[in-house]
Amino acid sequence: MLHGEAWTVKELFVYPNEYIYWTIQIVMYPFLTGLVAGAFVLSSLYHVFGVTKLKEIARFSLVFSFALLPCAPMPLLLHLQQPQRNLNVLMTPHFTSAIAAFGIVFLTYGMIVASELWFVYRGYFVTTALKLRQKPNRTLSETVLMSLYSILVMGAWDVSHHALEQDEKAVKILAAVGIPVACFLHGYAGFIFGSVKANALWMTPLMPVIFICSAVVSGIALCILTYVITMELRKLIITWRRKENPSLPSPGELGGVETQVVTMTSRYLIMFLILAITLELLDLIFRGYTAVKSWDILRSVIYGKDFTAIFILQYGLGNLVPFILFLLPGLTVRRAVVGTILVLFGVFMMRWNVVIGGQAFSASFAGFMHYHMPIWPHDMETFKEGLFGALMVGSIPFALFWLLSRIFPIFDLKESPPSSSRH
Amino acid sequence: MNRREFLKRSMVVVAGMAVPAAALHLIDPKQLLAAKPDLRWAFLVDAYKCVGCGFCVKACKLENEVPYEANVSRTWVERYVVKKDGEVLIDSPKAARDGFTTKKIEVGEGKFREVKDEEIEKAFFVPKLCNQCENPPCVQVCPVGATYSTADGVVLVDRKWCIGCGYCIMGCPYGVRFFHPVHKTAEKCNFCYHRISKGMKSACVDACPFGARQIGNLRDPNDPVTKVIMTERVGILKEEYGTKPQVYYIGLSKEVR
Numbered sequence: 001m002l003h004g005e006a007w008t009v010k011e012l013f014v015y016p017n018e019y020i021y022w023t024i025q026i027v028m029y030p031f032l033t034g035l036v037a038g039a040f041v042l043s044s045l046y047h048v049f050g051v052t053k054l055k056e057i058a059r060f061s062l063v064f065s066f067a068l069l070p071c072a073p074m075p076l077l078l079h080l081q082q083p084q085r086n087l088n089v090l091m092t093p094h095f096t097s098a099i100a101a102f103g104i105v106f107l108t109y110g111m112i113v114a115s116e117l118w119f120v121y122r123g124y125f126v127t128t129a130l131k132l133r134q135k136p137n138r139t140l141s142e143t144v145l146m147s148l149y150s151i152l153v154m155g156a157w158d159v160s161h162h163a164l165e166q167d168e169k170a171v172k173i174l175a176a177v178g179i180p181v182a183c184f185l186h187g188y189a190g191f192i193f194g195s196v197k198a199n200a201l202w203m204t205p206l207m208p209v210i211f212i213c214s215a216v217v218s219g220i221a222l223c224i225l226t227y228v229i230t231m232e233l234r235k236l237i238i239t240w241r242r243k244e245n246p247s248l249p250s251p252g253e254l255g256g257v258e259t260q261v262v263t264m265t266s267r268y269l270i271m272f273l274i275l276a277i278t279l280e281l282l283d284l285i286f287r288g289y290t291a292v293k294s295w296d297i298l299r300s301v302i303y304g305k306d307f308t309a310i311f312i313l314q315y316g317l318g319n320l321v322p323f324i325l326f327l328l329p330g331l332t333v334r335r336a337v338v339g340t341i342l343v344l345f346g347v348f349m350m351r352w353n354v355v356i357g358g359q360a361f362s363a364s365f366a367g368f369m370h371y372h373m374p375i376w377p378h379d380m381e382t383f384k385e386g387l388f389g390a391l392m393v394g395s396i397p398f399a400l401f402w403l404l405s406r407i408f409p410i411f412d413l414k415e416s417p418p419s420s421s422r423h
Numbered sequence: 424m425n426r427r428e429f430l431k432r433s434m435v436v437v438a439g440m441a442v443p444a445a446a447l448h449l450i451d452p453k454q455l456l457a458a459k460p461d462l463r464w465a466f467l468v469d470a471y472k473c474v475g476c477g478f479c480v481k482a483c484k485l486e487n488e489v490p491y492e493a494n495v496s497r498t499w500v501e502r503y504v505v506k507k508d509g510e511v512l513i514d515s516p517k518a519a520r521d522g523f524t525t526k527k528i529e530v531g532e533g534k535f536r537e538v539k540d541e542e543i544e545k546a547f548f549v550p551k552l553c554n555q556c557e558n559p560p561c562v563q564v565c566p567v568g569a570t571y572s573t574a575d576g577v578v579l580v581d582r583k584w585c586i587g588c589g590y591c592i593m594g595c596p597y598g599v600r601f602f603h604p605v606h607k608t609a610e611k612c613n614f615c616y617h618r619i620s621k622g623m624k625s626a627c628v629d630a631c632p633f634g635a636r637q638i639g640n641l642r643d644p645n646d647p648v649t650k651v652i653m654t655e656r657v658g659i660l661k662e663e664y665g666t667k668p669q670v671y672y673i674g675l676s677k678e679v680r
Binding site for chain 1: 584598602
């Protein structure tokens with residue numbers, strides 16, 4: 001089977017070898033790295049710049065960033081024709097290529113996030129492990145948790161005031177170093193597209209910057225959304241559990257979504273959204289004004305073939321509507337949730353319009369290609385490069401987040417040890 | 424230290440500093456040879472001579488084992504029909520593997536368009552293949568170095584090392600690259616490297632009944648291809664990308680993409 005033939009429809013003159021080779025998985029890749037970078041930047045706002053109002057969401061977004069991290073390279077692996085050779089990139093990196101350093105940048109960033117997470121939770125690990133050790137009749141899960149924490153402590157059992165202060169200092173430094181690295185990780189994804197001189201739509205030096213801004217937007221949006229959902233779910237679960245065990249704290253004691261957190265965070269979201277839209281429009285205006293050779297075909301793609309996807313779905317529904325929702329006075333949590341969902345959709349459409357839109361026209365500038373995303377898979381390839389492959393990749397971070405939140409508690413329970421409440 | 428001694432030593436120091444570090448670099452004979460080898464493959468297409476029979480495409484597919492029915496090809500022929508009203512119609516059905524057997528022009532999505540003879544201003548054929556660029560963007564973007572330029576100027580792909588990311592396909596402005604349907608790795612024309620390195624000509628050159636395709640050595644001033652490229656007016660494709668293509672055309676027209 002010819003790669004690309006199953007979902008490409010050609011119109012007018014397209015070179016015989018041209019197909020839509022980069023599909024939904026390559027849309028997912030910058031979308032996910034964007035979320036990773038954005039979530040991390042959000043958590044750093046508290047750790048580095050001391051925005052105390054974001055205290056509640058800072059730890060949450062750090063864990064979420066860590067959960068998203070291993071998922072970012074998954075779409076890349078899935079789209080490779082020879083996925084079993086992926087390590088070749090690390091073995092013989094060819095550094096003139098923009099993707100050769102991906103593994104290195106990614107691993108560096110991963111180590112920064114992992115160590116920051118360790119410093120944030122070390123105190124909690126120690127106190128919990130010690131407490132569980134003294135407990136006479138542990139359940140199996142408690143024993144597992146105790147040994148896991150004991151391993152994770154890695155011998156650093158010192159929880160004196162001085163030691164914990166050192167931890168906080170380390171967190172601050174790591175968060176500060178992490179911001180440029182997170183931006184680099186994602187700006188890098190933008191560079192991969194922006195540096196392809198053969199593609200008229202992709203080639204612009206603004207691409208990395210646009211990618212970073214929209215990454216922060218999407219990262220913040222996802223954190224707000226997940227924060228609200230987790231808070232509500234937690235309340236529901238507790239109410240249900242209290243029926244059997246009334247000694248558990250009541251939903252009121254747990255505390256619900258803090259409107260303050262949501263309003264504050266969405267203010268940052270709006271800032272980055274304005275920046276992203278400004279740059280995107282600048283790019284569009286500049287292309288139209290300079291009108292080089294490729295403009296004719298780009299115009300017919302942007303204002304014709306992809307009009308709905310770009311102007312109605314991306315700019316309209318994904319940018320303008322949430323913009324109004326967030327700016328109208330008296331922001332409620334419910335409205336913020338609708339806004340964040342729309343923002344996430346808008347950023348996804350932006351990635352779509354870059355990746356798929358960039359392949360919507362032939363390099364001959366004399367024809368078009370249309371991507372018909374496979375819905376029901378009939379073989380491995382149409383699964384990987386179709387709706388369900390993308391849904392699979394998109395849902396794994398949430399499963400991972402749930403799993404991680406078992407080890408790294410993301411909320412300050414009133415009964416939890418005091419050491420964990422310092423963040 | 425007396426004055427004489429001081430001056431002597433100063434001179435040694437100054438002389439030592441004057442030797443640039445680069446001069447101490449050992450010269451690798453292989454590097455020298457690569458910088459100015461006595462062989463640089465180049466291709467010459469005479470578009471005036473092409474009749475669009477497609478024998479070159481057929482020969483290429485068979486020689487290089489690109490599945491015959493697959494809608495990809497290392498080389499292809501384009502038909503240009505320029506109408507009196509200025510409209511340009513281009514097609515290359517099945518990469519012109521079976522030639523152009525009908526006057527109907529393929530416009531994609533399985534549709535065809537008929538143009539009356541009297542509406543046509545001019546029409547011609549343009550064979551296409553890999554340009555074996557001197558500054559190949561495909562080689563630049565390969566993350567693992569699986570595609571590379573040889574010293575004699577041909578860009579090759581290592582099927583055993585290619586990870587199939589498709590970045591080279593995206594990077595080529597000429598659209599010559601594709602995924603091989605069987606090997607699942609990047610595939611492209613290599614001037615039949617297995618043939619030319621044994622003194623033969625590439626399969627398409629041998630198959631062309633009209634001499635529209637020729638291959639030669641740019642470093643040999645007596646090579647007939649080199650003579651034409653040096654002394655006649657030849658064009659190249661998509662110069663604006665700065666790729667320095669090494670396939671030269673006689674009879675290019677402004678409509679050619």
